[in-house]
Amino acid sequence: MLRRSFPLLALALLSGCALNQPEQHQKTLQAISAMEVNVNSQLLTMSDQIDQQNEHIANLEKELLSLSEGVNNAPIRTIIQPQQIEAEKPKKVVPIQMEAPNPKLAHGKAILGEEEWVWLDSVQSHFKARIDTGATTSSLNAVELQVFERNGKEWVRFNLNHQLTNVVEEPEIFEAPVLRWVKIRQSTSQEAVRRPVIEAWVQLGSLHEKAQFTLADRTQMTYPVLLGREFFKDIALVDVGKKYVQGKDEPEQLTLR
Numbered sequence: 001m002l003r004r005s006f007p008l009l010a011l012a013l014l015s016g017c018a019l020n021q022p023e024q025h026q027k028t029l030q031a032i033s034a035m036e037v038n039v040n041s042q043l044l045t046m047s048d049q050i051d052q053q054n055e056h057i058a059n060l061e062k063e064l065l066s067l068s069e070g071v072n073n074a075p076i077r078t079i080i081q082p083q084q085i086e087a088e089k090p091k092k093v094v095p096i097q098m099e100a101p102n103p104k105l106a107h108g109k110a111i112l113g114e115e116e117w118v119w120l121d122s123v124q125s126h127f128k129a130r131i132d133t134g135a136t137t138s139s140l141n142a143v144e145l146q147v148f149e150r151n152g153k154e155w156v157r158f159n160l161n162h163q164l165t166n167v168v169e170e171p172e173i174f175e176a177p178v179l180r181w182v183k184i185r186q187s188t189s190q191e192a193v194r195r196p197v198i199e200a201w202v203q204l205g206s207l208h209e210k211a212q213f214t215l216a217d218r219t220q221m222t223y224p225v226l227l228g229r230e231f232f233k234d235i236a237l238v239d240v241g242k243k244y245v246q247g248k249d250e251p252e253q254l255t256l257r
Contacts (some may be wrong), residue, residue, distance in 0.1 A: 009125060032219070104246055106237055110207050111241035117227055119203035121171045123160055126248055127225045129204075133238050135228035144171075147178070147196070154178045156196050162224035165218035176200065181215060202227075205246030207235060 030200070033163050063136065104111055107220045118129040142158035149155065160172040176198040183192035202211050204227075218224055 004242075005233045068162050068188065077203075082177075094168065097154070104205055109207055110236040110247050111242070112204070112232060112236050113245040114238075114240045115223070116204055116227075116246055117244060117248040118227070120160075120225075121201040121203065122174055125160075125172060127160070127162070128223050129225035129227050130223040130237050131227050131228060131232065131240075133240070135226060136230060138211050138213050138228045139216050139218065139226040140198075140213035141218035141221075141224035142215055143219060144175075145196075145215060146246040150177075156198065156215065162219060174200075184216075186212070202231070207232075207237070207246075 012106045025063075046221060078094055082135055112131045114131055116129050116131055117126050119126050140158075141160060141162050141163065145156060145158045147154060147156050155175060155177050157173060157175045160174050178196045179193050180197050182197055183194050195216060197214050199210055202209055209231065212228070213225075
């Protein structure tokens with residue numbers, strides 16, 4: 001703006017000088033020249049200041065652009081809100097119901113008392129039996145014993161009745177093939193007695209086993225059946241202080257072993 005107004009100012013001064021004296025004209029020219037120098041100096045100073053300001057503005061723009069690029073290129077970090085951890089509810093403790101010990105079993109084996117009821121499959125009936133840990137073999141009451149032959153093999157037929165009273169019961173006839181004969185020497189006799197040995201299925205509580213029996217007249221003894229160690233070894237434990245541990249339940253379903 002100062003540059004545009006300077007020619008007009010100079011023209012006006014020159015026009016006025018033309019009317020003055022030469023001396024005054026000379027002073028006027030000097031004043032104009034000094035003014036022009038002063039104005040040019042101010043213009044140069046202002047131009048320098050403007051250039052400095054423009055340079056400063058340019059630097060600020062560069063810094064702003066750099067900051068803007070840095071913000072755009074900066075990785076976005078997702079602020080994860082801490083999850084509220086719910087307090088674990090105390091677990092309900094379910095009491096374990098312990099099963100009552102089975103009085104008929106111990107260590108996976110049946111418990112037998114000194115006396116037990118046994119079920120003979122052949123005659124479908126119960127009989128009292130003595131559990132004798134001192135005897136090796138088992139014995140079965142047999143009266144009216146008859147030996148006969150069937151299909152080329154030796155068989156026996158006998159009555160299982162064990163009567164200690166005068167009550168007459170129907171005969172319980174038992175027939176079975178003879179496995180072998182054994183000789184038994186009794187304490188009351190010097191001569192050995194020859195007796196047959198048979199097999200029969202016996203149910204005693206949870207036990208259902210095929211046992212070998214020596215046939216003998218046991219009518220004068222308390223028990224028609226005697227079970228020796230060969231029957232209960234490895235499958236049962238004997239508690240001579242107890243009786244009839246296994247009970248007298250009639251078996252509903254027998255599983256042969």
